Amino acid sequence: MIKRIATVLKRYQSFLITSHINPDGDSIGSQIALALILKKMKKKVAIINENPVPRIYQFLPHSNMIATSSASGGLLAMTQNFQVAIVLDCGNLERVGKVISLISKFKILINIDHHSDNTKFGNLNWVDKKASSVAEQIFSLSRILKISLNKELATLLYTGIATDTGSFQYHLLPTTHKIIATLISRGAVPEEIAENVYHNLSFNSLKLFGLALATLKESRAHQVCWMKITKEMYQKTKSSVEDTDSFSDFLQQIKEAKILFILKEISKNKTKVSFRSIGKIDVQKIAKKFGGGGHRNAAGASLNEGIEKAEKIILKAIKIWMGC
Ligand SMILES: [Mn+2]
Structure with missing residues (x-):
């Protein structure tokens, strides 16, 4: 399935990315990472969520890329001209909240997720129950697409994996740590990410x-x-x-x-x-x-x-x- 999704990403030109309400580190990190990958492929891309980026994730590179569903009518109208919708980290389509009204119009809907109860709501469903996070799946996708990881991508994906595993306490496979090793070597700084995400209690x-x-x-x-x-x-x-x-x-x-x-x-x-x-x-x-x-x-x-x-x-x- 990952290869079929890679083919679709190569074939089409414009993509609308979304994820669940009350976004977490995995949904935010994965969405921006995928958007940056698509931009590197010279594609048109937008991210729309129902809720804004929580304060603790605003340090992430390009976090201001994420528009909310209350965005201006012009922006929302523009997204209807996009060819493909990609839903990340959602077990079912209702999880996207109000964005559902935008998403349901798309003929091509890609579902990338790791929840065991995923309802396979897309035309293309890549559900990997063993993956620690969607960020881990996006990492694999970047490999297939031969996109080299820079500090920004490494930081986004590291944050997704770190937060979805409760700081490396659960959902871990040996490959997860291998991926983390790669992300650190590509510029993710664990101390910097921990300082922003965890040492941030008001x-x-x-x-x-x-x-x-x-x-x-x-x-x-x-x-x-x-x-x-x-x-x-x-x-x-x-x-x-x-x-x-x-x-x-x-x-x-x-x-x-x-x-x-x-x-x-x-x-x-x-x-x-x-x-x-x-x-x-x-x-x-x-x-x-x-x-x-x-x-x-x-x-x-x-x-x-x-x-x-x-x-x-x-x-x-x-x-x-x-x-x-
Ligand atoms: Mn997740």
């Missing part, structure tokens, strides 16, 4: 974490741990959902924990849940029950319930699922 974010941590609960001898973030907490600490990105990483460090989840109040009738698990426990299956998705060890879902009710529903589902 004061307000940590205050929010303090309030959320006070709600920490557990069951089954600390195997299941969870906490809640209410709208009031965001207001009190002048923070937002974006400030909660690293919270799961903290919870994951609880010694006995196997399943962790964070409930985030969106409105009176809407609660977002992010799940994490350790080892073979597949939280994507739990998330799927509630119309969500993700990976084995990191998944998310949205419930049309208030936060207290959502807590009860999720706990019940976990208990049934764990067989107790």
